[in-house]
Amino acid sequence: MALVQIRDVYKTFQRDTQRIDVFTGLSLDVAQGSFTALMGPSGSGKSTLLNLIAGLDRPTSGTVRVAGADVHAMSAAQLAAWRARHIGFVFQQLNLLPVLTAYQNVELPLLLTRLSKQERAERVRVALGVVALDDRIHHYPRQLSGGQEQRVAIARAIVADPTLILLDEPTGQLDAKSSQEVLTLLQRLNSEFGKTVVIVTHDAHAADKAKTVLHLEKGALIERAAVGA
Amino acid sequence: MKYLPLVLANLGRHKRRTFLTMASVALALFLFASLRTVVTTIAAGAQFGSARRLVATNATGIVFPLPLAYAGRLRALPGVQAVSWANWFGGRYGDGKRFFATFAVDPASYLEMYPEIVLPADQREAFLRERSAAIVGRRLLDVFGWRLGQDVTLQGTIYSGDWTFTIRGVYTPSDPVINDDMLIFRHDYLDERMNRAGFAGWYILRIDDPNNAAGIAKVVDDQFRNSSAPTKTGTEQAFNASFATMWGNVSLLMNTIGMAVVFAILLVTANAMMMSARERMGEVAVLKTIGFSDRRLFGLVMLEAGLITLTGAVLGLGGAKLLYRATNFSAAGFLPGFNVNSTTLVVGGAIALLLMLASGLVPAVRAARLPVVQALRHVE
Ligand SMILES: Nc1ncnc2c1ncn2[C@@H]1O[C@H](COP(=O)(O)OP(=O)(O)OP(=O)(O)O)[C@@H](O)[C@H]1O
Numbered sequence: 001m002a003l004v005q006i007r008d009v010y011k012t013f014q015r016d017t018q019r020i021d022v023f024t025g026l027s028l029d030v031a032q033g034s035f036t037a038l039m040g041p042s043g044s045g046k047s048t049l050l051n052l053i054a055g056l057d058r059p060t061s062g063t064v065r066v067a068g069a070d071v072h073a074m075s076a077a078q079l080a081a082w083r084a085r086h087i088g089f090v091f092q093q094l095n096l097l098p099v100l101t102a103y104q105n106v107e108l109p110l111l112l113t114r115l116s117k118q119e120r121a122e123r124v125r126v127a128l129g130v131v132a133l134d135d136r137i138h139h140y141p142r143q144l145s146g147g148q149e150q151r152v153a154i155a156r157a158i159v160a161d162p163t164l165i166l167l168d169e170p171t172g173q174l175d176a177k178s179s180q181e182v183l184t185l186l187q188r189l190n191s192e193f194g195k196t197v198v199i200v201t202h203d204a205h206a207a208d209k210a211k212t213v214l215h216l217e218k219g220a221l222i223e224r225a226a227v228g229a
Numbered sequence: 230m231k232y233l234p235l236v237l238a239n240l241g242r243h244k245r246r247t248f249l250t251m252a253s254v255a256l257a258l259f260l261f262a263s264l265r266t267v268v269t270t271i272a273a274g275a276q277f278g279s280a281r282r283l284v285a286t287n288a289t290g291i292v293f294p295l296p297l298a299y300a301g302r303l304r305a306l307p308g309v310q311a312v313s314w315a316n317w318f319g320g321r322y323g324d325g326k327r328f329f330a331t332f333a334v335d336p337a338s339y340l341e342m343y344p345e346i347v348l349p350a351d352q353r354e355a356f357l358r359e360r361s362a363a364i365v366g367r368r369l370l371d372v373f374g375w376r377l378g379q380d381v382t383l384q385g386t387i388y389s390g391d392w393t394f395t396i397r398g399v400y401t402p403s404d405p406v407i408n409d410d411m412l413i414f415r416h417d418y419l420d421e422r423m424n425r426a427g428f429a430g431w432y433i434l435r436i437d438d439p440n441n442a443a444g445i446a447k448v449v450d451d452q453f454r455n456s457s458a459p460t461k462t463g464t465e466q467a468f469n470a471s472f473a474t475m476w477g478n479v480s481l482l483m484n485t486i487g488m489a490v491v492f493a494i495l496l497v498t499a500n501a502m503m504m505s506a507r508e509r510m511g512e513v514a515v516l517k518t519i520g521f522s523d524r525r526l527f528g529l530v531m532l533e534a535g536l537i538t539l540t541g542a543v544l545g546l547g548g549a550k551l552l553y554r555a556t557n558f559s560a561a562g563f564l565p566g567f568n569v570n571s572t573t574l575v576v577g578g579a580i581a582l583l584l585m586l587a588s589g590l591v592p593a594v595r596a597a598r599l600p601v602v603q604a605l606r607h608v609e
């Protein structure tokens with residue numbers, strides 16, 4: 001059974017008198033342990049799809065099922081707890097709280113667990129080690145480069161060992177070299193640690209790293225042959 | 230409390246703003262405690278006094294005198310055991326910065342009326358013997374470093390000119406109704422110098438039964454109702470209270486000012502909290518994405534408001550309590566026993582709590598209700 005099962009999802013936004021139908025009957029499966037790139041023109045609904053999977057938004061109708069949970073049917077409180085357990089999310093920018101150090105930012109998801117201070121510290125160090133930022137632990141976001149900031153955000157997304165890592169244009173603001181680093185890191189997370197990754201990107205190079213590439217066009221999916229592996 | 234670093238980091242974001250907000254809360258509660266203590270000190274003073282003493286003043290107002298001839302007529306009334314009288318003497322000593330009360334009294338009857346004025350027998354006799362003699366409270370003696378037998382000169386403000394008294398006695402009060410910050414001298418000295426028959430500022434009556442106080446007061450007032458100087462008679466407690474508040478309804482004034490100040494500070498605090506909340510919508514969305522629940526975010530924002538108001542309250546209320554105690558503050562003798570009492574601290578704490586709710590509630594609800602998707606779209 002697929003990790004993510006989206007069935008017959010409709011999503012409509014109502015802005016004043018204007019009605020925007022983003023999805024009209026979308027269905028999609030994401031397999032456990034896959035690395036999926038989601039591409040498509042601006043406004044095609046990539047972010048909306050990611051938000052639906054993360055339970056940040058609800059479908060107008062249809063079902064969103066992640067790891068056996070009916071995300072579309074959960075209450076706000078249930079969703080929060082569920083997200084803390086299952087989802088690691090990375091945005092294009094402004095992921096980090098500027099008043100917290102890299103360490104404190106990465107620790108945030110662990111505050112929601114029962115782990116002791118000691119155990120939290122260990123996990124944070126491991127996560128920052130995976131993204132190769134052991135030496136920036138006590139730096140504030142303003143003291144980090146854009147690429148480093150995104151790696152801290154990825155460390156935070158993996159620190160609680162989530163079922164699924166979702167990234168919405170994580171390299172959108174980065175130069176080629178930093179992008180490359182971030183993508184290589186994601187690839188390692190997928191191949192070495194078996195993490196399921198879904199990444200929204202405009203960058204064809206980024207898509208190259210993925211095992212599966214999905215194209216969204218006007219709310220409909222076109223699957224392309226998986227490149228590499 | 231593992232969330233404390235997060236809350237503290239948020240408070241540290243705009244250090245100056247946080248400091249100013251805390252300082253306004255502290256100042257507001259300091260003022261509140263001070264103003265309320267003026268009221269409670271006056272009220273406490275009014276509780277002292279003997280139920281067996283009545284005070285008769287001129288019905289027109291305490292600053293208007295009564296004829297000395299009333300003394301005999303009062304003494305003749307049923308239920309009245311003893312009568313004495315006193316006059317307020319406005320006087321300045323030295324630069325006048327240190328105020329103290331000065332009374333001209335009928336010496337023998339006054340000391341008899343107030344056994345709370347404890348005076349050694351020889352000093353009492355000296356006071357009764359010598360027309361220009363005065364007795365002073367222990368505290369006053371210490372404040373100015375006076376000695377027994379010393380001549381002290383006051384500038385009269387109501388009775389002009391220099392007035393020189395010889396300190397013949399130092400009293401210690403046996404009860405808070407008498408404060409130890411007064412200079413008491415002889416009425417006949419005043420009359421002689423003014424070359425007049427004299428009058429009384431007010432009369433003090435000792436009655437046989439406290440339960441008859443209201444009845445006797447009425448008899449007194451009826452007695453002089455149709456004279457040129459009608460009286461107003463009440464208990465000593467009531468007199469003490471009215472004496473302290475003779476500039477008007479002090480407690481109402483104090484409470485009004487207090488509430489106005491607290492309200493002004495509320496606006497300042499609330500505004501600061503709103504500002505911080507607006508700036509942080511994106512961060513709230515990030516926290517929600519991580520899995521922070523609406524309720525938790527509500528709590529975190531409230532905690533932040535609570536820390537600001539609580540710190541302010543501790544500084545303001547604690548500061549008032551300690552400051553007045555350490556400096557032995559008494560408003561230059563006007564308000565002996567000035568002490569921020571525990572009721573004031575509790576009420577102040579309750580105000581701080583209300584401040585926290587009023588300033589934190591709106592931002593906290595807003596953070597809790599914030600739809601993540603909407604907030605993220607505004608950020609990008
Ligand atoms: N909260 C919302 N209210 C109204 N309309 C919305 C909302 N969110 C998305 N839309 C609309 O839905 C459509 C899909 O938006 P979405 O953000 O998912 O696109 P996208 O594929 O992520 O685009 P981009 O590549 O620019 O990020 C757009 O037309 C957008 O204007």
Ligand SMILES: [Mg+2]
Pocket residue numbers: 046047048168
């Ligand atoms: Mg998008």
